[in-house]
Amino acid sequence: MLKPVRVGICGLGTVGSGTVNILKRNKSLIDARAGSDIQIIQIGARRDNPHCDTSGYAITRDIFEVANNPDVDVLVELIGGTTVAKELVLTAINNGKHVITANKALIAHYGNEIFAAAKAKGVTVAFEAAVAGGIPIIKAIREGLAANRIEWLAGIINGTGNFILTEMRDKGRAFEDVLKEAQALGYAEADPTFDVEGIDAAHKLVILASLAFGIPLEINKVFTEGITKIASADVAYAEELGYRIKNLGIARRAAKGIELRVHPTLIPAKRLIANVDGVMNAVLVKGDAVGPTLYYGAGAGAEPTGSSVVSDIVDVARTLTADPEHRVPCLGFGADFVIEQPILPIDEVETAYYLRMSAVDKPGVLSKVATILSDYGISIEAMIQKEAKEGESDVPLILLTNRVQEKRLRDAISRIESLDSINAPVVRIRVEALK
Amino acid sequence: MLKPVRVGICGLGTVGSGTVNILKRNKSLIDARAGSDIQIIQIGARRDNPHCDTSGYAITRDIFEVANNPDVDVLVELIGGTTVAKELVLTAINNGKHVITANKALIAHYGNEIFAAAKAKGVTVAFEAAVAGGIPIIKAIREGLAANRIEWLAGIINGTGNFILTEMRDKGRAFEDVLKEAQALGYAEADPTFDVEGIDAAHKLVILASLAFGIPLEINKVFTEGITKIASADVAYAEELGYRIKNLGIARRAAKGIELRVHPTLIPAKRLIANVDGVMNAVLVKGDAVGPTLYYGAGAGAEPTGSSVVSDIVDVARTLTADPEHRVPCLGFGADFVIEQPILPIDEVETAYYLRMSAVDKPGVLSKVATILSDYGISIEAMIQKEAKEGESDVPLILLTNRVQEKRLRDAISRIESLDSINAPVVRIRVEALK
Known part of the structure; x- marks a missing residue:
């Protein structure tokens, strides 16, 4: 049984909705990392946000209700601005709550005062989301x-x-x-x-x-x-x-x-x-x-910034609930949550490919190669064909393919290598777009 | 008074010497961040390393003495290999010590077993330095x-x-x-x-x-x-x-x-x-x-890898000695160590500069500009001079200067702008090499 950490979120704009959506979508994974049952027990927002389904959550239009809610362990300030936000954060701190904020203006202007108040009350103020959005x-x-x-x-x-x-x-x-x-x-x-x-x-x-x-x-x-x-x-x-x-x-x-x-x-x-x-x-x-x-x-956006807010929630949760000497488990997930998953054999991995062939300089070679690739459902995305160098009879033929399973590509290469017009093993390097 | 965290280091090769040198050079800063007095109380190494002055440290030639030393809180394994290293790490864990290692082969091959042993004994195994050197x-x-x-x-x-x-x-x-x-x-x-x-x-x-x-x-x-x-x-x-x-x-x-x-x-x-x-x-x-x-x-090297080893030591120290709810202080330094320092006025900041001037297309302008810059001790590192465009009488003159104090550059620009042959305010953008 994971111990509960009860979170109240104030503000349901871009970052607020991103934060709620992440906590909802990745709850089991986040709890496994935090070693806690992270619960949103109240959301304070002046209005709803169409990008965020809040059904099932307790909503209040008065954010100070969240700061004064005795059940809230961690208050997340995402309302922006520096006047009300400062009052909200200081109220939460005075009520003994940990505070997480994405508010760079608030920290830049009033951080010294806020951190001193937090130290006096023995609570944490975390602000990863205040700088460079999702970058930790x-x-x-x-x-x-x-x-x-x-x-x-x-x-x-x-x-x-x-x-x-x-x-x-x-x-x-x-x-x-x-x-x-x-x-x-x-x-x-x-x-x-x-x-x-x-x-x-x-x-x-x-x-x-x-x-x-x-x-x-x-x-x-x-x-x-x-x-x-x-x-x-x-x-x-x-x-x-x-x-x-x-x-x-x-x-x-x-x-x-x-x-x-x-x-x-x-x-x-x-x-x-x-x-x-x-x-x-x-x-x-x-x-x-x-x-x-x-x-x-x-550096901005609902979920990138929400990612940093949630990482702060996990940090606070790990501190509040974990065995202090195991705040962060070795592999980042509690030992009970480290679960074997099948590792794909390379034959089944799919990537695009760079192929370089050494072909006899005669008409029809490219057509034969293209036909074999096509038989295996492989298409050509880009090609370089050079003229033969002075005194050489072979020409290099370079292709980029679409994404295809390794085994299928290997079979196609075997058939290409058996062509009379191909004189050397086909050079094959995998291609990744990394998008 | 900071609480002591007593560290034993095994192995004095490249990473071991980097780690000891960092802990020595940056001790006060690291202690201020850790909220602890981090002490190297023993070093186990088969031989000395000329890149590391170990005078003042207790040295043993038997690394297992460190693993069995009842005063050691944290054992740092930097001997490499997987046979003796595994035995060393498991001995330390069985003796209730936290373990830090930079040994990727050891973790990759025996991590599952080592983490299970650590969990059973309630200690941490940290290994930031095992992947990508100094990158956290x-x-x-x-x-x-x-x-x-x-x-x-x-x-x-x-x-x-x-x-x-x-x-x-x-x-x-x-x-x-x-x-x-x-x-x-x-x-x-x-x-x-x-x-x-x-x-x-x-x-x-x-x-x-x-x-x-x-x-x-x-x-x-x-x-x-x-x-x-x-x-x-x-x-x-x-x-x-x-x-x-x-x-x-x-x-x-x-x-x-x-x-x-x-x-x-x-x-x-x-x-x-x-x-x-x-x-x-x-x-x-x-x-x-x-x-x-x-x-x-x-990704490698004595001090980059040592940086990660020491960050793990700080992590363990923060966990062992800090108020658990303030494991990491808001600004990363304990409140007593956040100290005001003078902020330089921009006039005193030194950078290189890009300058763009609009000059009358007559001989001698460049020489006048160069003379003024030289009067202020500013040298020209690179230059672009273009011909006047069809129908225009002014030519752009672009210079990169050496590093110079802002105030001195501004004074030089005032003089340049007062030249008859310069027709518009000088455009000035700072240049940084970021090396």
Whole structure:
């Protein structure tokens, strides 16, 4: 019998609905990882959300009912804003509840006060979802890199800004033009100031800097410069010089103090982070022991952000209910939940294939090869055929196939290799789209 | 007063010396994060290591003394191999010690047995360093992505193989040729079988798959194919088709079972993971809620791997000594260790700069600009000068400078803008190398 952990969720917007949907869909898996029976016992929301079926849940229109509900162990604040949200979080803390929030503005502005209140009451405040959406970057810095003196970090931590800069580069479009599209797509707000002037990124940057350097949150000391003045010409010249322009949040330990700054930045095009495009986020962290490490993923959206909220719920649940010396089981699932599953023999695995053949330079070879592949239900997605080199009679024939079972492909290759016009074993390398 | 956590380290090779050096160099910072006084109370090693000053530590030549030392809370196994290492780890567990290991072969082959023994004795076995060196990938899957049903993961988890494939692509070199260089550089062993035949990657892959899917470790069911037969021609044809060849470990939930396979794979060149080069590692994890996320960093080496070993020590220490409801403090450092530090005003920040000017198309302008920059100690690292467009009298002049203080650059720009031959405000974007 798993011990219950009783969760109250406040706010049923994008992230709230994502969180509820994940907890519902993956309940058995999440409980097996948490070692607890995670129950949503109350949802506080001013209105329903069509993206979230809340039938079966206790709903209240008064979020403070959740903060004052004596049965709630963990309050999840997803209402946004900083005024009511702060009051809600402090009420929950004063009532002895653990708090989880996705609210970067709240933490950036009032984190110092909120953390002190939580310490005084002996409860946890978790906020993985406040920075870089679904990327577990807070856990990485706070725990995964705990051995390191962090030298600097640099992040693409505003998806809207990165989408705009990516479109400007890929299509040579102007800032204003792409901004309008981003607004139409719902990536940017009607008033885009928070995104394009670097304010949203500044909220996230001060949180990362405090984790990296052990300093209080200092939102008023961040230098921010927006991307509104970047011209298409600068994007193109940067490219010509071997650079890309990215809107970065940068925190660095310098000799005389800490640098905290958000601004458009030219970075060498060959750096991995220069290739993070569209609305995706990434954070590059340089530790003295580990060197550079990078964390990449979706920086916003219902379920990516909900993924981080739920990981915080699992963290709190593991702490509340698990044997403290086994907070996280070795394989991440309680021993009773580690279950054998069939492992597919390679014959049954399906992938696409790259094939290279050495063929006699005569008409009709390609047709024979294509006929054999077709007999096995394999189609050709791309092809390179080169002329024979001076003095050679064989020509290379390179094919990409569609996805097909390994065994079927092997049988087709045997038949191809038995053709008179094919002179060497067929080279075969698997292809994965990784989408 | 921080409570002591007493650590015994077995093995003083590459990872052992990296671990001891990090614990020594960053002791105060690590203790502030752990909320404990982490003490190395004994080191067991058959011989000394010139890369590690062990003066002041209690050294024994018999590693089993460490496993039987009643004062040791946590035994760190860094001797490698699977025979003595297994006996050592099981002895420590039977003596009620927590165990940390970087030994992928040991976990892949005997993890099921070792975890069962640990559960029976109520101790932890941690192994972050066993997969992908310094990248906190085990923590990411086991905790950060706990909300997700993992659909698949794909990793570049053998640096030697990735170094060879990268060199083959960049320089058109043959496999055998690059392998010899890798051996000379110390990236590959004299007998390179473990690396180039995919065995090392298979060890890491089964560990990742068990964490992702909640299945026992099944090293004997992994399909492995090496990179020894990849020809330069295939690398070039793949490139022509828009792909790169990477040696991937892939674990996937398919309809009929789990796929576990290590083999060279063509992946689209535009994927971020296709741009992970040299000895670096990266793991791409696709969760149903979060979508694709990627984790990148050094996959081997003394301090990167030591970083993961020490993060496990901090994890165990936090569990052993912290108030369980505050296992990890909000900002990752105990509240007493969150200390204000000066934040540098932007005027004092030093970066390189991209400058774009609109100059009258007359001789001598560049010389005037260069002279002003030189007066402020600013040198020009790169330049683009274009001809005036048809019918326009101004030409764009684009410069990259060396690193310079913001204030000094701003003063120089003021002087440049006051030149008669400069007709518009100078565009200025900061440049970061991110190395």
